[in-house]
Amino acid sequence: MKKKKKVFVQGAIAPEFIAESIAKHQTKTTIGAHDIFLGQVRADEIDGKTVQAIEYTTYEEVAENALHEIREATFEKFTGLTCMHIYHSLGTVKAGEICLFVFVSSGHRTEAFEACQYLVERIKKEVAVFGKEIFEDNSYTWKENTPA
Amino acid sequence: MKKKKKVFVQGAIAPEFIAESIAKHQTKTTIGAHDIFLGQVRADEIDGKTVQAIEYTTYEEVAENALHEIREATFEKFTGLTCMHIYHSLGTVKAGEICLFVFVSSGHRTEAFEACQYLVERIKKEVAVFGKEIFEDNSYTWKENTPA
Amino acid sequence: MNELNILYFGMLTDITGCQKESFQIEGNTPISELKILLESKYPPLKEVEYKTTYNRTLADDNLPITDDAEIALLPPFSGG
Amino acid sequence: MNELNILYFGMLTDITGCQKESFQIEGNTPISELKILLESKYPPLKEVEYKTTYNRTLADDNLPITDDAEIALLPPFSGG
Numbered sequence: 046m047k048k049k050k051k052v053f054v055q056g057a058i059a060p061e062f063i064a065e066s067i068a069k070h071q072t073k074t075t076i077g078a079h080d081i082f083l084g085q086v087r088a089d090e091i092d093g094k095t096v097q098a099i100e101y102t103t104y105e106e107v108a109e110n111a112l113h114e115i116r117e118a119t120f121e122k123f124t125g126l127t128c129m130h131i132y133h134s135l136g137t138v139k140a141g142e143i144c145l146f147v148f149v150s151s152g153h154r155t156e157a158f159e160a161c162q163y164l165v166e167r168i169k170k171e172v173a174v175f176g177k178e179i180f181e182d183n184s185y186t187w188k189e190n191t192p193a
Numbered sequence: 194m195k196k197k198k199k200v201f202v203q204g205a206i207a208p209e210f211i212a213e214s215i216a217k218h219q220t221k222t223t224i225g226a227h228d229i230f231l232g233q234v235r236a237d238e239i240d241g242k243t244v245q246a247i248e249y250t251t252y253e254e255v256a257e258n259a260l261h262e263i264r265e266a267t268f269e270k271f272t273g274l275t276c277m278h279i280y281h282s283l284g285t286v287k288a289g290e291i292c293l294f295v296f297v298s299s300g301h302r303t304e305a306f307e308a309c310q311y312l313v314e315r316i317k318k319e320v321a322v323f324g325k326e327i328f329e330d331n332s333y334t335w336k337e338n339t340p341a
Numbered sequence: 342m343n344e345l346n347i348l349y350f351g352m353l354t355d356i357t358g359c360q361k362e363s364f365q366i367e368g369n370t371p372i373s374e375l376k377i378l379l380e381s382k383y384p385p386l387k388e389v390e391y392k393t394t395y396n397r398t399l400a401d402d403n404l405p406i407t408d409d410a411e412i413a414l415l416p417p418f419s420g421g
Numbered sequence: 422m423n424e425l426n427i428l429y430f431g432m433l434t435d436i437t438g439c440q441k442e443s444f445q446i447e448g449n450t451p452i453s454e455l456k457i458l459l460e461s462k463y464p465p466l467k468e469v470e471y472k473t474t475y476n477r478t479l480a481d482d483n484l485p486i487t488d489d490a491e492i493a494l495l496p497p498f499s500g501g
Contacts, residue, residue, distance in 0.1 A: 064212035071289040074236035081229040084421040088222035106397050141219040145421040155341050158310045174420025175351030187352040188419040193303050232501040254477050293501040322500025323431030335432040336499040
Protein backbone atom coordinates (compact mmCIF):
# COMPACT_ATOMS: atom_id res chain seq x y z
CA MET A 46 0.00 0.00 0.00
CA LYS A 47 1.49 3.30 -1.16
CA LYS A 48 1.55 6.22 1.20
CA LYS A 49 -1.37 8.63 1.08
CA LYS A 50 -0.52 11.71 -0.91
CA LYS A 51 -1.36 15.25 0.12
CA VAL A 52 -4.42 16.40 -1.82
CA PHE A 53 -5.90 19.34 0.06
CA VAL A 54 -4.43 22.79 -0.28
CA GLN A 55 -5.57 26.00 1.37
CA GLY A 56 -7.22 28.45 -1.04
CA ALA A 57 -7.05 28.56 -4.84
CA ILE A 58 -4.61 26.51 -6.95
CA ALA A 59 -2.22 28.91 -8.71
CA PRO A 60 -1.38 28.54 -12.42
CA GLU A 61 2.32 28.67 -11.41
CA PHE A 62 1.83 25.59 -9.24
CA ILE A 63 0.41 23.79 -12.28
CA ALA A 64 3.41 24.88 -14.37
CA GLU A 65 5.79 23.52 -11.72
CA SER A 66 3.96 20.19 -11.70
CA ILE A 67 4.25 19.98 -15.48
CA ALA A 68 7.96 20.90 -15.40
CA LYS A 69 8.67 18.14 -12.87
CA HIS A 70 7.53 15.57 -15.44
CA GLN A 71 10.07 16.55 -18.07
CA THR A 72 12.62 14.09 -16.69
CA LYS A 73 10.14 11.23 -17.16
CA THR A 74 10.80 10.45 -20.79
CA THR A 75 8.50 7.44 -21.06
CA ILE A 76 5.58 9.88 -20.86
CA GLY A 77 4.02 10.81 -24.19
CA ALA A 78 0.72 12.30 -23.04
CA HIS A 79 -0.57 14.36 -20.13
CA ASP A 80 -4.20 15.15 -19.49
CA ILE A 81 -4.96 17.89 -16.99
CA PHE A 82 -8.41 18.71 -15.69
CA LEU A 83 -8.96 22.00 -13.90
CA GLY A 84 -12.14 22.87 -12.05
CA GLN A 85 -12.76 26.63 -11.95
CA VAL A 86 -15.29 28.40 -9.75
CA ARG A 87 -18.12 29.79 -11.87
CA ALA A 88 -19.89 33.08 -11.10
CA ASP A 89 -23.27 31.34 -11.44
CA GLU A 90 -26.40 33.41 -11.06
CA ILE A 91 -28.82 31.78 -8.62
CA ASP A 92 -32.16 33.47 -7.87
CA GLY A 93 -30.83 36.82 -9.07
CA LYS A 94 -27.63 36.72 -7.03
CA THR A 95 -24.14 36.02 -8.34
CA VAL A 96 -21.68 33.57 -6.80
CA GLN A 97 -18.53 35.41 -5.69
CA ALA A 98 -16.66 32.47 -4.20
CA ILE A 99 -17.01 28.91 -2.98
CA GLU A 100 -15.92 27.96 0.51
CA TYR A 101 -14.84 24.31 0.65
CA THR A 102 -14.82 22.11 3.73
CA THR A 103 -14.03 18.42 4.04
CA TYR A 104 -14.15 15.49 6.42
CA GLU A 105 -10.46 15.14 5.79
CA GLU A 106 -9.63 11.58 6.91
CA VAL A 107 -12.70 10.14 5.18
CA ALA A 108 -11.97 12.15 2.03
CA GLU A 109 -8.35 11.04 1.99
CA ASN A 110 -9.30 7.40 2.41
CA ALA A 111 -11.68 7.68 -0.53
CA LEU A 112 -9.04 9.41 -2.64
CA HIS A 113 -6.51 6.74 -1.81
CA GLU A 114 -8.92 4.04 -2.90
CA ILE A 115 -9.81 5.92 -6.11
CA ARG A 116 -6.14 6.38 -6.92
CA GLU A 117 -5.35 2.67 -6.43
CA ALA A 118 -8.38 1.64 -8.50
CA THR A 119 -7.34 3.98 -11.31
CA PHE A 120 -3.81 2.58 -11.44
CA GLU A 121 -5.30 -0.93 -11.58
CA LYS A 122 -7.79 -0.08 -14.30
CA PHE A 123 -5.40 1.90 -16.50
CA THR A 124 -2.18 -0.08 -16.37
CA GLY A 125 -0.22 2.22 -18.68
CA LEU A 126 -0.39 5.23 -16.36
CA THR A 127 2.92 6.72 -15.31
CA CYS A 128 1.75 9.35 -12.80
CA MET A 129 -1.36 10.71 -11.18
CA HIS A 130 -1.72 13.86 -9.08
CA ILE A 131 -4.83 15.27 -7.45
CA TYR A 132 -5.16 18.61 -5.66
CA HIS A 133 -8.33 20.11 -4.21
CA SER A 134 -8.78 23.45 -2.51
CA LEU A 135 -10.15 24.00 0.98
CA GLY A 136 -11.37 27.35 2.28
CA THR A 137 -12.31 30.21 -0.01
CA VAL A 138 -11.80 30.10 -3.77
CA LYS A 139 -13.04 33.12 -5.70
CA ALA A 140 -14.96 32.96 -8.99
CA GLY A 141 -12.45 32.47 -11.83
CA GLU A 142 -9.95 30.71 -9.59
CA ILE A 143 -9.05 27.02 -9.72
CA CYS A 144 -10.31 24.62 -7.04
CA LEU A 145 -9.48 21.19 -8.54
CA PHE A 146 -6.38 20.03 -10.40
CA VAL A 147 -6.22 16.45 -11.70
CA PHE A 148 -3.09 15.53 -13.64
CA VAL A 149 -2.60 12.16 -15.34
CA SER A 150 0.35 11.03 -17.47
CA SER A 151 0.89 7.97 -19.63
CA GLY A 152 2.84 6.70 -22.61
CA HIS A 153 -0.03 7.22 -25.01
CA ARG A 154 -2.95 9.59 -25.18
CA THR A 155 -6.02 7.38 -24.86
CA GLU A 156 -5.19 6.15 -21.36
CA ALA A 157 -4.42 9.66 -20.14
CA PHE A 158 -7.78 10.93 -21.39
CA GLU A 159 -9.80 8.04 -20.03
CA ALA A 160 -8.08 7.91 -16.66
CA CYS A 161 -8.42 11.66 -16.12
CA GLN A 162 -12.14 11.65 -16.82
CA TYR A 163 -12.64 8.54 -14.68
CA LEU A 164 -10.82 10.21 -11.79
CA VAL A 165 -12.77 13.46 -11.99
CA GLU A 166 -16.12 11.64 -12.01
CA ARG A 167 -15.19 9.54 -9.00
CA ILE A 168 -13.74 12.48 -7.07
CA LYS A 169 -16.92 14.54 -7.53
CA LYS A 170 -19.11 11.62 -6.49
CA GLU A 171 -17.16 9.87 -3.74
CA VAL A 172 -14.99 12.38 -1.92
CA ALA A 173 -16.40 14.09 1.18
CA VAL A 174 -16.00 17.72 0.15
CA PHE A 175 -18.71 20.33 0.61
CA GLY A 176 -18.96 23.59 -1.31
CA LYS A 177 -20.78 26.65 0.02
CA GLU A 178 -21.52 29.20 -2.69
CA ILE A 179 -21.16 32.71 -1.31
CA PHE A 180 -23.03 35.64 -2.89
CA GLU A 181 -22.03 39.32 -2.98
CA ASP A 182 -24.26 40.11 0.02
CA ASN A 183 -22.62 37.30 2.04
CA SER A 184 -25.71 35.12 1.85
CA TYR A 185 -25.00 31.61 0.59
CA THR A 186 -26.36 28.39 -0.82
CA TRP A 187 -24.95 24.86 -0.67
CA LYS A 188 -23.45 23.72 -3.95
CA GLU A 189 -24.94 20.65 -5.64
CA ASN A 190 -22.93 18.62 -8.13
CA THR A 191 -24.58 17.71 -11.40
CA PRO A 192 -24.10 14.16 -12.68
CA ALA A 193 -21.78 13.98 -15.70
CA MET B 194 -15.50 33.15 -40.41
CA LYS B 195 -13.19 33.82 -37.49
CA LYS B 196 -9.61 34.78 -38.12
CA LYS B 197 -7.05 31.99 -38.18
CA LYS B 198 -5.21 31.73 -34.92
CA LYS B 199 -1.49 31.26 -34.55
CA VAL B 200 -0.79 27.60 -33.77
CA PHE B 201 2.84 26.95 -34.60
CA VAL B 202 5.59 27.96 -32.22
CA GLN B 203 9.32 27.50 -32.62
CA GLY B 204 10.78 24.84 -30.29
CA ALA B 205 9.28 23.32 -27.15
CA ILE B 206 6.23 24.71 -25.33
CA ALA B 207 7.30 25.97 -21.90
CA PRO B 208 5.30 25.14 -18.74
CA GLU B 209 5.27 28.89 -17.98
CA PHE B 210 3.49 29.54 -21.26
CA ILE B 211 0.83 27.04 -20.19
CA ALA B 212 0.50 28.76 -16.81
CA GLU B 213 0.01 32.12 -18.54
CA SER B 214 -2.70 30.65 -20.75
CA ILE B 215 -4.49 29.28 -17.70
CA ALA B 216 -4.18 32.59 -15.85
CA LYS B 217 -5.74 34.49 -18.77
CA HIS B 218 -8.94 32.47 -18.31
CA GLN B 219 -9.53 33.56 -14.73
CA THR B 220 -11.54 36.57 -15.85
CA LYS B 221 -13.94 34.28 -17.74
CA THR B 222 -16.24 33.34 -14.90
CA THR B 223 -18.71 31.30 -16.94
CA ILE B 224 -15.99 28.64 -17.24
CA GLY B 225 -16.28 25.74 -14.80
CA ALA B 226 -13.98 23.20 -16.43
CA HIS B 227 -10.76 23.20 -18.41
CA ASP B 228 -9.24 20.18 -20.07
CA ILE B 229 -5.63 20.44 -21.18
CA PHE B 230 -3.85 17.87 -23.30
CA LEU B 231 -0.06 17.99 -23.53
CA GLY B 232 1.97 15.88 -25.93
CA GLN B 233 5.47 15.20 -24.63
CA VAL B 234 8.36 13.79 -26.66
CA ARG B 235 9.16 10.23 -25.52
CA ALA B 236 12.70 8.83 -25.44
CA ASP B 237 11.50 5.73 -27.30
CA GLU B 238 13.98 2.99 -27.99
CA ILE B 239 13.89 1.93 -31.63
CA ASP B 240 16.24 -0.83 -32.88
CA GLY B 241 18.53 -0.31 -29.90
CA LYS B 242 18.81 3.46 -30.27
CA THR B 243 17.11 6.06 -28.09
CA VAL B 244 15.19 9.07 -29.40
CA GLN B 245 16.82 12.30 -28.21
CA ALA B 246 14.51 14.77 -29.91
CA ILE B 247 11.86 15.18 -32.56
CA GLU B 248 12.27 17.72 -35.33
CA TYR B 249 8.90 18.92 -36.58
CA THR B 250 8.17 20.38 -40.00
CA THR B 251 4.86 21.40 -41.52
CA TYR B 252 3.22 22.49 -44.74
CA GLU B 253 2.11 25.55 -42.88
CA GLU B 254 -0.75 26.96 -44.98
CA VAL B 255 -2.30 23.52 -45.48
CA ALA B 256 -1.91 22.68 -41.78
CA GLU B 257 -3.46 26.01 -40.74
CA ASN B 258 -6.41 25.51 -43.06
CA ALA B 259 -7.03 22.08 -41.56
CA LEU B 260 -6.74 23.44 -38.03
CA HIS B 261 -9.16 26.22 -38.83
CA GLU B 262 -11.69 23.71 -40.12
CA ILE B 263 -11.18 21.42 -37.10
CA ARG B 264 -11.66 24.36 -34.74
CA GLU B 265 -14.90 25.46 -36.41
CA ALA B 266 -16.24 21.89 -36.45
CA THR B 267 -15.45 21.48 -32.76
CA PHE B 268 -17.29 24.68 -31.80
CA GLU B 269 -20.25 23.46 -33.83
CA LYS B 270 -20.26 19.99 -32.30
CA PHE B 271 -19.72 21.09 -28.68
CA THR B 272 -21.93 24.12 -28.34
CA GLY B 273 -21.11 24.76 -24.68
CA LEU B 274 -17.42 25.47 -25.30
CA THR B 275 -16.14 28.82 -24.13
CA CYS B 276 -12.57 28.72 -25.49
CA MET B 277 -10.22 26.57 -27.47
CA HIS B 278 -6.47 27.00 -27.94
CA ILE B 279 -4.06 24.84 -29.91
CA TYR B 280 -0.28 25.17 -30.03
CA HIS B 281 2.14 22.87 -31.85
CA SER B 282 5.92 23.02 -31.94
CA LEU B 283 8.06 23.30 -35.05
CA GLY B 284 11.79 22.60 -35.13
CA THR B 285 13.55 20.62 -32.45
CA VAL B 286 11.82 19.44 -29.26
CA LYS B 287 13.92 17.33 -26.92
CA ALA B 288 12.71 14.19 -25.15
CA GLY B 289 10.72 15.24 -22.07
CA GLU B 290 9.69 18.55 -23.59
CA ILE B 291 6.20 19.49 -24.72
CA CYS B 292 5.32 19.63 -28.43
CA LEU B 293 1.51 19.90 -28.38
CA PHE B 294 -0.78 21.94 -26.12
CA VAL B 295 -4.55 21.69 -26.57
CA PHE B 296 -6.65 23.71 -24.14
CA VAL B 297 -10.44 23.57 -24.03
CA SER B 298 -12.78 25.36 -21.60
CA SER B 299 -16.50 25.04 -20.97
CA GLY B 300 -19.16 25.57 -18.35
CA HIS B 301 -19.27 21.91 -17.37
CA ARG B 302 -16.76 19.09 -17.41
CA THR B 303 -18.17 16.59 -19.90
CA GLU B 304 -17.95 18.92 -22.87
CA ALA B 305 -14.41 19.97 -22.01
CA PHE B 306 -13.28 16.34 -21.85
CA GLU B 307 -15.01 15.26 -25.02
CA ALA B 308 -14.00 18.28 -27.07
CA CYS B 309 -10.36 18.02 -26.01
CA GLN B 310 -10.09 14.37 -26.99
CA TYR B 311 -11.94 15.02 -30.26
CA LEU B 312 -9.51 17.83 -31.11
CA VAL B 313 -6.38 15.82 -30.33
CA GLU B 314 -7.52 12.89 -32.49
CA ARG B 315 -8.32 15.14 -35.42
CA ILE B 316 -5.09 17.13 -35.09
CA LYS B 317 -2.97 13.97 -35.14
CA LYS B 318 -4.84 12.61 -38.14
CA GLU B 319 -5.57 15.64 -40.29
CA VAL B 320 -2.88 18.25 -39.78
CA ALA B 321 0.16 18.24 -42.08
CA VAL B 322 2.94 17.99 -39.50
CA PHE B 323 5.88 15.61 -39.85
CA GLY B 324 8.07 14.39 -37.00
CA LYS B 325 11.64 13.19 -37.49
CA GLU B 326 12.91 11.21 -34.51
CA ILE B 327 16.59 11.96 -33.95
CA PHE B 328 18.85 9.45 -32.16
CA GLU B 329 21.95 10.14 -30.10
CA ASP B 330 24.25 9.38 -33.07
CA ASN B 331 22.30 11.87 -35.24
CA SER B 332 20.73 9.12 -37.29
CA TYR B 333 16.95 9.39 -37.52
CA THR B 334 13.68 7.70 -38.36
CA TRP B 335 10.36 9.21 -39.43
CA LYS B 336 7.76 9.20 -36.68
CA GLU B 337 4.53 7.27 -37.26
CA ASN B 338 1.38 8.13 -35.33
CA THR B 339 -0.55 5.27 -33.79
CA PRO B 340 -4.34 5.32 -34.10
CA ALA B 341 -6.11 6.08 -30.81
CA MET C 342 -23.67 3.49 27.51
CA ASN C 343 -21.52 4.72 24.63
CA GLU C 344 -20.28 8.26 24.41
CA LEU C 345 -20.52 9.43 20.78
CA ASN C 346 -18.87 12.37 19.12
CA ILE C 347 -21.26 13.36 16.33
CA LEU C 348 -20.01 15.48 13.42
CA TYR C 349 -22.19 17.39 10.94
CA PHE C 350 -21.01 18.62 7.55
CA GLY C 351 -22.09 20.98 4.79
CA MET C 352 -25.78 21.91 4.68
CA LEU C 353 -26.51 19.73 7.72
CA THR C 354 -24.80 22.32 9.92
CA ASP C 355 -27.58 24.74 8.93
CA ILE C 356 -30.08 22.26 10.38
CA THR C 357 -28.21 21.36 13.56
CA GLY C 358 -26.66 24.77 14.21
CA CYS C 359 -23.41 23.08 15.18
CA GLN C 360 -20.56 21.10 13.61
CA LYS C 361 -20.19 18.60 16.42
CA GLU C 362 -21.86 17.50 19.61
CA SER C 363 -21.61 14.76 22.21
CA PHE C 364 -24.38 12.19 22.44
CA GLN C 365 -24.93 9.24 24.75
CA ILE C 366 -26.67 6.05 23.63
CA GLU C 367 -27.20 2.52 24.94
CA GLY C 368 -24.55 -0.03 23.91
CA ASN C 369 -25.28 -1.91 20.65
CA THR C 370 -27.74 0.66 19.36
CA PRO C 371 -27.84 0.35 15.55
CA ILE C 372 -27.07 3.36 13.39
CA SER C 373 -30.73 3.40 12.27
CA GLU C 374 -31.86 4.01 15.88
CA LEU C 375 -29.35 6.80 16.33
CA LYS C 376 -30.67 8.42 13.15
CA ILE C 377 -34.22 8.31 14.55
CA LEU C 378 -33.01 9.98 17.75
CA LEU C 379 -31.16 12.69 15.82
CA GLU C 380 -34.08 13.22 13.44
CA SER C 381 -36.41 13.75 16.37
CA LYS C 382 -33.97 16.27 17.84
CA TYR C 383 -33.58 17.99 14.42
CA PRO C 384 -36.79 17.27 12.44
CA PRO C 385 -35.55 18.86 9.14
CA LEU C 386 -32.95 16.05 8.98
CA LYS C 387 -35.82 13.77 7.89
CA GLU C 388 -36.20 15.80 4.71
CA VAL C 389 -32.61 15.60 3.51
CA GLU C 390 -30.35 12.94 2.10
CA TYR C 391 -27.26 12.02 4.08
CA LYS C 392 -24.77 9.20 4.62
CA THR C 393 -23.35 8.07 7.93
CA THR C 394 -19.81 7.13 8.89
CA TYR C 395 -18.83 5.15 11.97
CA ASN C 396 -15.26 5.76 13.03
CA ARG C 397 -14.53 7.30 9.63
CA THR C 398 -15.90 4.42 7.56
CA LEU C 399 -19.21 4.54 5.70
CA ALA C 400 -21.71 2.53 7.75
CA ASP C 401 -24.96 0.71 6.95
CA ASP C 402 -28.04 1.56 8.97
CA ASN C 403 -28.14 -1.86 10.62
CA LEU C 404 -24.60 -1.67 12.01
CA PRO C 405 -24.62 -1.68 15.84
CA ILE C 406 -22.58 1.00 17.64
CA THR C 407 -20.40 -0.98 20.04
CA ASP C 408 -17.94 1.58 21.41
CA ASP C 409 -17.31 5.24 22.14
CA ALA C 410 -17.24 6.31 18.53
CA GLU C 411 -16.99 9.17 16.06
CA ILE C 412 -20.16 9.28 13.97
CA ALA C 413 -20.51 11.72 11.08
CA LEU C 414 -23.54 12.75 9.01
CA LEU C 415 -22.57 13.68 5.45
CA PRO C 416 -24.88 15.37 2.93
CA PRO C 417 -24.27 14.80 -0.83
CA PHE C 418 -20.70 15.69 -1.80
CA SER C 419 -20.06 18.77 -3.90
CA GLY C 420 -16.34 18.99 -4.43
CA GLY C 421 -14.58 20.14 -7.60
CA MET D 422 2.47 23.55 -70.72
CA ASN D 423 2.07 24.21 -67.01
CA GLU D 424 4.98 25.09 -64.79
CA LEU D 425 4.60 23.25 -61.48
CA ASN D 426 6.33 23.87 -58.20
CA ILE D 427 6.44 20.47 -56.51
CA LEU D 428 6.98 20.24 -52.76
CA TYR D 429 8.00 17.11 -50.83
CA PHE D 430 7.54 16.63 -47.08
CA GLY D 431 8.69 14.34 -44.30
CA MET D 432 10.03 10.95 -45.32
CA LEU D 433 9.42 11.71 -49.01
CA THR D 434 12.40 14.08 -48.95
CA ASP D 435 14.58 11.02 -48.25
CA ILE D 436 13.31 9.52 -51.51
CA THR D 437 13.54 12.62 -53.68
CA GLY D 438 16.64 14.11 -52.08
CA CYS D 439 15.04 17.55 -52.27
CA GLN D 440 12.19 19.55 -50.70
CA LYS D 441 11.03 21.21 -53.88
CA GLU D 442 11.58 21.15 -57.61
CA SER D 443 10.14 22.62 -60.78
CA PHE D 444 8.34 20.36 -63.22
CA GLN D 445 6.68 21.01 -66.56
CA ILE D 446 3.62 19.11 -67.77
CA GLU D 447 1.03 19.35 -70.52
CA GLY D 448 -2.07 21.41 -69.70
CA ASN D 449 -4.99 19.43 -68.21
CA THR D 450 -2.83 16.53 -67.09
CA PRO D 451 -4.65 14.82 -64.19
CA ILE D 452 -2.93 14.43 -60.84
CA SER D 453 -2.81 10.66 -61.42
CA GLU D 454 -0.62 11.18 -64.52
CA LEU D 455 1.71 13.49 -62.65
CA LYS D 456 2.06 10.84 -59.95
CA ILE D 457 3.07 8.26 -62.56
CA LEU D 458 5.70 10.65 -63.92
CA LEU D 459 7.08 11.35 -60.46
CA GLU D 460 7.02 7.68 -59.49
CA SER D 461 9.03 6.82 -62.57
CA LYS D 462 11.54 9.54 -61.66
CA TYR D 463 11.64 8.31 -58.01
CA PRO D 464 10.65 4.60 -58.04
CA PRO D 465 10.55 4.21 -54.22
CA LEU D 466 7.57 6.62 -54.25
CA LYS D 467 5.50 3.68 -55.53
CA GLU D 468 6.07 1.85 -52.26
CA VAL D 469 4.85 4.58 -49.92
CA GLU D 470 1.56 6.15 -49.00
CA TYR D 471 1.10 9.84 -49.73
CA LYS D 472 -1.58 12.44 -50.37
CA THR D 473 -1.45 15.21 -52.91
CA THR D 474 -2.44 18.86 -52.65
CA TYR D 475 -3.11 21.17 -55.59
CA ASN D 476 -2.65 24.82 -54.72
CA ARG D 477 -2.77 23.94 -51.01
CA THR D 478 -5.99 21.93 -51.15
CA LEU D 479 -6.18 18.14 -50.97
CA ALA D 480 -6.76 16.89 -54.48
CA ASP D 481 -8.23 13.70 -55.95
CA ASP D 482 -6.21 11.75 -58.48
CA ASN D 483 -8.61 12.54 -61.32
CA LEU D 484 -8.40 16.32 -60.88
CA PRO D 485 -6.82 17.97 -63.96
CA ILE D 486 -4.00 20.45 -63.43
CA THR D 487 -5.10 23.54 -65.31
CA ASP D 488 -2.60 26.20 -64.33
CA ASP D 489 0.90 26.92 -63.06
CA ALA D 490 0.38 25.38 -59.67
CA GLU D 491 1.92 24.39 -56.36
CA ILE D 492 1.63 20.64 -55.94
CA ALA D 493 2.71 18.94 -52.70
CA LEU D 494 3.24 15.28 -51.84
CA LEU D 495 2.45 14.57 -48.18
CA PRO D 496 3.28 11.31 -46.38
CA PRO D 497 1.15 10.25 -43.36
CA PHE D 498 1.00 13.00 -40.76
CA SER D 499 2.82 12.52 -37.48
CA GLY D 500 2.25 15.63 -35.40
CA GLY D 501 1.69 15.77 -31.67
